[in-house]
Amino acid sequence: MSFAEEVKNEIAHCKPKNAACRYAELAALLCMGGSLMLGSHGQVGIEFSTSNNAVARKALTMWRQSFAIRPEVRVRQGLRLRKKNYYILRVPPSLISTEILEQLSLFPKAQEFHTINLKSQDCQRAFLRGAFMGGGSVNQPKGDYHMELLTGNEAFAALLLKILRRFHLPAKMTDRKGDYLVYIKEGNGVSSFLQYIGASQAYMKFESVRVVKEMRNNVNRVVNCETANLQKTVDAAVRQRRDIHVIQASGLYQQMTPKLQEAAELRAENPEASMSELASASGLTKSGLAHRFKKIADIARQIEEQGEK
Structure with a gap:
């Protein structure tokens, strides 16, 4: 299991502090790992997929805690040997699903996240946590220090960058073949990010390896x-x-x-x-x-x- 998967497994068990934080985390998670489905009469639904079982359960749990409509849950088997399964949560287009996506500020796209509370630090942390679970990656601390959040949504990437900088993290943004990459390449920055999103065990492991690594470098x-x-x-x-x-x-x-x-x-x-x-x-x-x-x-x-x- 990669270090990034360990982080996702850990933060998938973090409970949002309140409903506002839950909405922020779910909105970022679905925006990062989901795609809207257009139906008739302007109705929309959403399909979210992930290869991480813990993240799929977290998405399903937060959705059920927030809304009455139940998503369809499917498992798509990997096509190759040892290929990971994909867990798919699907909410077909309907009037109710459209209202929910409007509540989560995922639709219409011109008004993304305008209804989500991102003023409190707890909600900001939850938002970053959801984004990482949906499309984040972090290197093993033994190698180069690198954390990234990859999305095809430029406005979403800009918002992630803004929130990271509110926490005084040395984040930067670039584009990569039509996608947008928000990243941190400093050890202190990556370490602080893990703390902010609630990955305490991963943070301890990261710091432990980092201290040994830096001691070796000094020697x-x-x-x-x-x-x-x-x-x-x-x-x-x-x-x-x-x-x-x-x-x-x-x-x-x-x-x-x-x-x-x-x-x-x-x-x-x-x-x-x-x-x-x-x-x-x-x-x-x-x-x-x-x-x-x-x-x-x-x-x-x-x-x-x-x-x-």
């Missing part, structure tokens, strides 16, 4: 940094010893100043030490010692240039 960064510094130390030591060897082979070692000879002998006695360790052992400053090795390098380079002529 890797430290190790990589220390490895890079160690490599720099080794490269510097090898280069300095080579310069000293070039000067000794040329017979000019004794012509160097006592200070440069002191630095050369210090390196010879401590072939693997860092500049900081050499400076500490000699009582010199790190910059002062580096300046001496730079002069030694200049002498070695001049000797090599003379040998090439």
Whole structure:
């Protein structure tokens, strides 16, 4: 089972706090995962389908708690091996169904959600919860952080974006081949979203994996940094010893100043030490010692240039 399915299974068991929240959650769920059916004389019905059994039960429960008319419930088997079944809730077009869809602000489309209470935070959370159950997805926390809500309704997507930003979540919106995608790509944002829609267990799992992941990343960064510094130390030591060897082979070692000879002998006695360790052992400053090795390098380079002529 994917992490997104785990989240949907959990929030499908969240009970709306009141009738207004139930209407908001049901409206978003049906808008995201349902489609209107046109009948005669301007009557409309709706068909909602999902592959998640818990979400189908939640949609049916909220509908029955809200309206007297009973939806038709069907199960369509997957066509391929191990393909998930689809659960279909269908309300045929009628005068009653048209009135219900108007109450849910799903019809007419020009007035979507104008009767739904989205002023209270509880209703806003319920609305986001319904939208996620109907067409949401979230990555496993082990991978990249990504939560998305995909819909073919631009106005609905814009409303979702507005609500997410009311909660100060770093949500963005884009279009994808005729559909509209509202998404969050920050760990803190995804984590907060899971809290807001009532996915407490998923939130704990997400944060647990995220903490371990970030600790590993921090350890890797430290190790990589220390490895890079160690490599720099080794490269510097090898280069300095080579310069000293070039000067000794040329017979000019004794012509160097006592200070440069002191630095050369210090390196010879401590072939693997860092500049900081050499400076500490000699009582010199790190910059002062580096300046001496730079002069030694200049002498070695001049000797090599003379040998090439």
